[in-house]
Each structure stands twice: as C-alpha cells, then as structure tokens.
Amino acid sequence: MSRSRLRRAITGFARYSALVLLATLLVLPIWWLLASSLRPAAEIFRHAGEIGLAGLWPETITVEHYTRAFAGELPRAVANSLFVALSTVLLGVLVCSLAGFAFAVFDFPFRRTLFAIVLLTFMMPFESIVIPLYVLIRTLGWSNTYWALILPEVASGLVVFLFRQFFAGIPKELYEAARVDGASWLAIWAKLTLPLSGPVVAAASLVLFIHQWDAFFWPLVAAPSAELVTVQVAVARNVTLEVANWGGLFASASTAILLAMIPFFLLQRWYVRTVALGSER
Amino acid sequence: MSRGFRVPLWVPAAFLASALLLLAVFRLAPIAIALGGSLTGTKLTGETVFLGLANFAALAEDPAFWRSLEVTLLFNLLVNPLQIACALALALLVLREGPLVPFFRAAFLLPMTVSIALASVLWAILLEPTSGPVNGVLRTLGLPPQPFFRSERQALPSLILLASWKGVGYWMLFLLAGLLQIPKEFHEAAALDGAGALQRFLRITLPLMRRPLAFVLVADTAANFLLFAPVYVITHGGPNGATSLLMFEAYQAAFAYLDHGRSLAISSVILLILAAIAALELRLFKERG
Numbered sequence: 001m002s003r004s005r006l007r008r009a010i011t012g013f014a015r016y017s018a019l020v021l022l023a024t025l026l027v028l029p030i031w032w033l034l035a036s037s038l039r040p041a042a043e044i045f046r047h048a049g050e051i052g053l054a055g056l057w058p059e060t061i062t063v064e065h066y067t068r069a070f071a072g073e074l075p076r077a078v079a080n081s082l083f084v085a086l087s088t089v090l091l092g093v094l095v096c097s098l099a100g101f102a103f104a105v106f107d108f109p110f111r112r113t114l115f116a117i118v119l120l121t122f123m124m125p126f127e128s129i130v131i132p133l134y135v136l137i138r139t140l141g142w143s144n145t146y147w148a149l150i151l152p153e154v155a156s157g158l159v160v161f162l163f164r165q166f167f168a169g170i171p172k173e174l175y176e177a178a179r180v181d182g183a184s185w186l187a188i189w190a191k192l193t194l195p196l197s198g199p200v201v202a203a204a205s206l207v208l209f210i211h212q213w214d215a216f217f218w219p220l221v222a223a224p225s226a227e228l229v230t231v232q233v234a235v236a237r238n239v240t241l242e243v244a245n246w247g248g249l250f251a252s253a254s255t256a257i258l259l260a261m262i263p264f265f266l267l268q269r270w271y272v273r274t275v276a277l278g279s280e281r
Numbered sequence: 282m283s284r285g286f287r288v289p290l291w292v293p294a295a296f297l298a299s300a301l302l303l304l305a306v307f308r309l310a311p312i313a314i315a316l317g318g319s320l321t322g323t324k325l326t327g328e329t330v331f332l333g334l335a336n337f338a339a340l341a342e343d344p345a346f347w348r349s350l351e352v353t354l355l356f357n358l359l360v361n362p363l364q365i366a367c368a369l370a371l372a373l374l375v376l377r378e379g380p381l382v383p384f385f386r387a388a389f390l391l392p393m394t395v396s397i398a399l400a401s402v403l404w405a406i407l408l409e410p411t412s413g414p415v416n417g418v419l420r421t422l423g424l425p426p427q428p429f430f431r432s433e434r435q436a437l438p439s440l441i442l443l444a445s446w447k448g449v450g451y452w453m454l455f456l457l458a459g460l461l462q463i464p465k466e467f468h469e470a471a472a473l474d475g476a477g478a479l480q481r482f483l484r485i486t487l488p489l490m491r492r493p494l495a496f497v498l499v500a501d502t503a504a505n506f507l508l509f510a511p512v513y514v515i516t517h518g519g520p521n522g523a524t525s526l527l528m529f530e531a532y533q534a535a536f537a538y539l540d541h542g543r544s545l546a547i548s549s550v551i552l553l554i555l556a557a558i559a560a561l562e563l564r565l566f567k568e569r570g
Binding site: 018102120161163220249 | 285391435503510514
C-alpha cells in the first residue's frame with residue numbers, strides 16, 4: 001500500500017515539475033516583454049541576464065514608453081485594426097450565417113457540390129493566395145483601401161461550416177411552425193434562428209476577429225500606406241526601422257498583444273468548444 | 282445531409298449569393314490568377330506576354346529556388362513532428378484533473394493569442410545576440426553567448442523554436458479534445474491486467490489517437506508551409522539563404538524584383554503542394570463520416 005502511494009507521489013511530483021517548467025517556457029517571454037515595457041529606458045537590458053525576481057519585476061515602473069508610443073503612429077494603427085476587424089466580424093457573421101442557413105435548411109440543386117467547394121476554400125489557407133490576390137486587387141485599383149483589407153476576409157469557409165452545423169441541429173418543426181404562422185424565410189433567419197445561436201455567433205466573431213487582428217502578410221502587401229497601416233504591420237516595421245528605440249517597440253508590441261488577449265479570454269470557452277468539436281465532426 | 286425544405290430556387294440563391302460571390306472573387310479567382318499568371322511575363326514596356334512554361338523552366342534552373350524548396354521541406358520535416366510531439370505531451374499533462382490544472386491549460390494557450398508577426402518581434406528581441414535576455418541568461422550561467430538568427434547553422438533551429446512556441450498550445454487543443462473522448466474504462470481495464478503507463482500509451486492511447494493526430498499533422502503542415510512573418514521580420518531569408526522559405530521567396534520575387542511571373546509560378550508550386558495536403562485532409566474528413 002505505502003509503496004503504491006510513494007509511486008503516486010513521485011509521478012505527481014514529476015507531472016507538476018513538467019507542468020511548471022513548460023508553463024514557464026511558454027509564458028515567461030510574454031511576461032518579460034510586458035515587464036520590460038514598464039522599465040525606464042536605461043534599465044531595460046541591465047536585468048536581461050538576471051535569473052530571479054529582479055529580472056522579472058521592474059524596480060521602477062514608468063509608462064514613458066507608452067506615452068511616447070501613443071504620441072506616434074500607434075493610435076492610428078490601433079484604430080485601423082479595430083475598424084477593420086470589427087467590420088469584418090459584422091459583415092462576416094451576416095454573410096456566413098445567411099449561407100449556413102441555406103445549406104442547413106433548404107433543399108436545392110448542387111447543394112452538396114457547393115458545400116464541398118465552401119469546405120475546400122477553408123482547407124486552402126488564406127496566406128497561400130496572398131500574391132495572386134494582390135495582383136487582382138491592384139488590377140481592380142483597390143490597393144490601399146479599407147475594402148482591400150476587409151472584403152477578402154468576410155466570407156470564411158470555416159464560419160459558414162460552423163453556422164451550418166449549428167443550424168442543422170435546430171428541429172425542423174420549429175421552422176414549420178413559423179412557416180404556418182406566415183413568417184418569411186428572412187424573418188425566420190433573423191428572428192428565430194440567429195437569436196438561438198449565441199454560442200456560434202460568439203465563436204464565429206472570435207475566429208473572424210482574431211484572424212483579422214493577427215493578419216500580417218495581407219495588410220503588408222495590400223495596404224501599406226501610413227493612413228491604413230494596421231497594428232501588426234506598424235509594430236513589425238519598427239523592428240527594422242528603430243532598433244535603437246527598444247522601449248517604444250516593447251510598449252507598442254505589449255499593447256497589441258494585450259488587446260488581442262481581451263476578446264480571447266472573454267470568449268475562450270466558446271472558441272475552444274466550437275473549434276475543437278468542429279474539427280471532430 | 283438531411284433533406285431540407287423544398288422552396289423556389291431564388292430563396293436559397295438569395296441566401297447564398299453574398300457568401301458565394303465573395304468566395305469566388307477572393308478565394309477561387311486568385312487560384313486561377315496564380316495558375317494563369319505563372320504562364321505570363323511582363324515586358325519592359327509593361328505589356329503582358331504569354332510565356333508558356335518558361336517561368337517554371339526558369340525556376341527549375343534557379344539554384345535560389347531549389348535552395349528555398351529544400352529549406353522549406355527541411356523546416357517542415359523538423360518542425361511538424363516536433364510540434365505535434367510537444368502538443369501531445371502538453372495535452373497528456375493537462376488531461377487528468379488536478380489542482381491548478383485549469384490554470385496550466387490557460388497558460389499553455391497564452392502564446393497562441395500572440396500573432397505570428399508579434400511573436401517574431403518578441404523572439405527577435407529575446408534571441409538578439411548582443412543584448413537579448415536569452416544570451417544574458419547564458420552568460421549568467423557561464424555559457425558562451427550564441428548568434429541564433431545571425432548564424433547559418435542556428436537560424437533554422439531558432440525559427441523552429443519560434444514557430445513551436447507559438448503553435449504547440451493551439452495544436453494541444455485538438456489533441457486534448459481527442460484524448461477526452463477515449464473512455465477511461467479502457468485504461469482502467471488495461472491497468473488491472475497489469476499494463477504499465479508506457480504500455481497503455483503505446484497500445485491504447487496512440488492507436489485511438491490516430492485520427493486527431495493525422496488531422497493535426499495535415500493542418501500543422503499546411504500552416505508551416507506558409508510561414509512568412511518571421512522570415513520577413515527577422516532574417517530576410519538569410520544568413521546565406523538558410524531561412525529562405527518559399528512564401529518569402531514568392532514575396533521577394535513580386536515586391537523586391539517586381540517579377541510577377543516568377544512570383545506567381547512560386548505561388549502555383551505552393552498551391553499545388555497545398556492541394557495535395559488538402560486532398561489528404563479531405564480523405565481524413567470522409568473517414569470520419
């Protein structure tokens with residue numbers, strides 16, 4: 001009895017040692033960046049090599065880097081990214097839920113084929129078509145516009161799929177009852193189905209928001225002008241342009257990371273459930 | 282698919298129009314442009330001319346392209362198994378309930394909230410050879426500082442470290458979902474029969490995890506084939522081509538050398554590789570029923 005208890009204690013200790021070590025490796029870089037962004041310029045790298053509390057917690061806390069970063073192009077970049085991401089969420093939920101509704105509820109010719117094409121588009125990652133898409137946008141004269149940033153991300157195969165799966169689970173009798181009451185299909189979609197689909201709307205919004213907020217390659221080529229610059233492009237350009245201004249770089253990178261974490265941790269539950277289960281279906 | 286409501290054709294057409302139009306313009310048309318454009322070139326006068334397979338023939342004779350393809354394949358051969366092994370280890374560690382386990386699950390997910398561009402910025406700073414904190418720690422431990430992204434030998438391993446740091450938590454999610462579906466009784470019965478932990482892992486867990494693992498392998502490979510941001514932000518393909526991944530090579534051709542034919546030819550090669558990966562993915566999807 002005591003021997004098996006000893007063995008369990010040893011495996012428990014090994015498990016938690018591994019957990020602590022791995023969590024440290026994964027979290028420490030972010031922590032170090034956030035802590036360093038609050039250090040006075042002269043102290044940023046003085047503690048870089050220290051193992052211990054001094055390396056992890058700034059002695060003097062200052063927001064000087066943040067004030068300076070926000071006096072530059074950062075506010076414009078944050079506003080651009082938020083505008084682009086939120087517009088994408090709004091249009092994307094609208095467009096993809098309409099399509100998901102049609103695939104789930106109606107019977108029409110080529111339904112399977114069209115749905116297969118939709119699935120296919122989400123197996124081709126967006127990054128793979130960035131350069132031909134750029135050629136297209138340039139020919140249409142849309143480069144350096146908000147439309148170039150927003151429109152390509154609105155229709156997402158994954159989001160159409162998520163909506164279809166959810167709508168297909170709603171009992172048919174509900175639709176029949178509404179039809180008997182004389183409701184149009186558009187009214188059924190707007191007043192019956194969408195209000196029931198809170199969790200999918202949350203997950204879809206998060207998928208669309210994060211994809212757009214994190215986007216780098218496409219904004220870099222499609223809308224590089226200063227008025228349209230997004231957070232990712234602005235921060236990444238700072239690395240090459242302002243190597244001397246580490247403090248400003250840390251502050252702007254920290255701001256961008258923290259802003260992306262807020263929706264993630266607010267909606268994480270729905271995201272994890274929907275995406276992980278979606279892949280299983 | 283179950284039978285749906287029979288309605289006049291214009292009803293589903295109206296519901297589908299916006300999404301299908303957007304997908305056609307922004308997803309399907311670019312594929313056609315890549316394949317078509319790779320057969321053309323631009324003359325100095327600016328007019329587009331049909332070249333046939335000349336762009337591909339030029340690629341086949343270009344050592345820079347072969348080097349890039351080789352680096353991309355090597356990178357994928359190393360990074361995908363490594364990431365999946367780490368993701369599986371993480372998933373197994375947080376599978377069973379215990380004190381603080383929800384906290385560790387959240388901690389493992391933290392890097393996936395950092396975009397690839399910002400992760401590149403972060404690791405460019407961490408691995409900075411002169412004043413970066415990783416070399417600072419090495420010095421404190423009495424070890425020699427390393428060049429990381431600045432050396433031909435260490436650049437690709439550094440890139441693998443960066444990609445894995447960002448990716449393992451995300452792939453852990455999918456594997457954890459798979460592990461949670463294995464009935465506990467399987468393990469309990471095997472344990473009663475005297476099977477050790479390692480034996481149970483090899484005989485029960487791994488075979489039952491074949492599908493989630495295959496799914497993650499395919500999806501992870503597709504993602505890593507398209508890696509671009511770290512190369513753009515940190516190494517610019519160097520030193521000496523050691524990190525010239527295909528996506529960056531296509532970008533360079535289009536935006537540094539303004540050679541759209543070559544760039545679209547590289548894009549077509551990438552699309553063909555991804556189509557093969559997607560076909561594999563589709564088969565996995567069908568197997569699932």
